[in-house]
């Protein structure tokens with residue numbers, strides 16, 4: 221008696237999408253089935269080499285694709301690891317892998333006009349893609365375990381499938397595809413061969429079509445070939461075949477080493493970091509082979525985590541087949557492999573940055589965030605990563621023109637020993653920041669750190685090549701001896717000391733605990749105020765990361781510097797002495813502070829300034845102070861609740 225099971229809900233959804241989308245690229249079902257057969261063969265090969273208890277241990281490892289015109293079926297068979305009753309229910313009845321899930325998500329989110337066809341190429345949708353061309357599918361499988369019993373799984377792609385015992389003499393799997401009326405073209409051997417060459421040429425096991433005894437595919441381990449004999453297309457095809465990425469990679473590194481370790485490696489940098497999530501590769505990690513036998517599909521021991529965007533294969537001549545972490549010899553080899561591969565990737569990127577900056581920039585744009593992380597998480601690699609860092613800067617003041625730390629260090633002005641940076645949300649706000657005034661005046665370059673990850677990177681980048689790396693808003697910075705001061709237009713007179721003191725007291729009273737201190741600025745020229753920081757601990761900008769990640773964060777308390785020469789400060793001072801009770805006074809003080817927050821990209825709730833600005837504009841355009849409505853002006857947030865998103869918590873005084 222056959223047992224009947226229902227598919228998990230997502231599978232039904234997936235089947236529905238696949239079956240109901242008219243799909244011209246439906247030939248990829250064959251790539252999916254062959255890829256599964258190849259996985260099954262790799263796994264049994266591994267079992268054979270590590271475990272003697274394998275059914276039919278001397279069977280040839282191959283894949284066979286057999287059309288039967290009379291029956292209207294196409295059968296894909298392999299002598300791989302096979303599946304037991306439970307494994308069939310488990311593997312063919314649930315949606316376990318990210319490709320199919322990602323596909324469903326993308327279909328759900330697709331814009332009008334986008335078809336499954338546009339999207340499917342980006343995903344490894346796996347076994348279920350067979351229902352694009354099948355009315356019915358029978359899977360007969362027998363596990364490699366010596367006491368195994370064969371079962372047959374059957375489904376028409378509806379809501380259910382059945383499972384019952386079957387006959388199969390030998391280990392392996394047959395996928396019998398009952399082709400739909402409009403899919404009979406897949407009975408044509410010539411066409412099948414062509415599809416296999418297009419999508420599955422590098423599968424490591426022979427693929428036979430029909431009764432032919434000659435394999436259709438090349439079966440070459442491309443990574444073991446001489447780079448001189450490989451065309452760029454072959455490199456790209458191989459990449460696409462094993463990642464199912466639909467874009468060409470940005471770069472590849474093909475290496476062969478003999479001493480001290482003997483290995484081959486073919487590494488790729490994908491075109492985009494997002495694509496990665498949906499490709500066939502479900503996890504980060506390189507494919508690890510030992511003498512051409514796949515021993516780990518996702519080896520995370522071969523590259524540091526910050527380089528996990530790199531895809532590829534590594535084939536070692538030295539590794540024992542049973543790589544387990546406890547195995548000391550294997551461990552030592554893996555550690556050395558990792559060191560060599562990491563060094564190679566970093567040096568290749570450095571070379572690329574020098575010789576083909578445009579190409580490097582594509583990589584940096586897609587994966588710069590990973591690279592920057594490395595500075596913090598792998599301090600041992602810091603000096604190798606530093607040459608890979610590029611930032612916009614005040615030198616060109618152009619978001620497209622990036623400079624390296626070395627460029628910066630090479631342009632330092634007289635007496636300059638430190639590297640200066642400004643941190644903010646985007647190029648335009650940092651380039652207009654009041655913090656830059658003093659630096660511009662003295663011709664000192666400032667790097668623009670506008671990537672959210674930069675706050676994190678700074679925890680590891682406290683110095684570069686002997687130069688301290690410092691934030692322009694550090695209260696302690698003294699530029700008086702650095703560079704040369706540009707001739708200034710006639711400077712306005714500063715406020716008298718006593719008048720400034722009165723004004724400062726007013727600011728202190730209004731702002732209370734929201735500032736550390738209020739004091740006179742020695743550096744500001746064009747702006748009335750800025751916020752400086754006394755805390756120079758590396759993690760002081762971590763709140764930006766917390767904010768980005770929707771975690772709770774506290775606004776840092778800073779010191780407010782006022783420019784005693786600025787007309788606004790002069791006006792305020794005059795107001796205080798003439799009409800100290802003018803309610804506009806405190807409103808302006810408040811706005812001066814919040815403008816400084818805004819300019820640093822740390823204002824928690826900019827829209828809250830609108831009612832205040834309206835009152836100020838009314839005053840500026842003629843409404844008498846007595847007629848202004850101050851009640852709509854709220855108070856200021858200080859502690860931001862990550863869950864409440866932009867809704868700031870208002871603290872009452």
Ligand code: ADP
Pocket residue numbers: 252256257260298300301302303311312317319344345346347348393
């Ligand atoms: P994926 O290959 O990404 O895991 P698929 O939908 O292609 O997803 O296949 C689902 C699972 O079914 C596989 O992971 C494997 O466990 C099992 N499977 C599919 N085809 C075979 C086969 N020919 N031999 C053994 N197991 C298979």
Ligand code: MG
Pocket residue numbers: 252255256346347
């Ligand atoms: Mg698969």
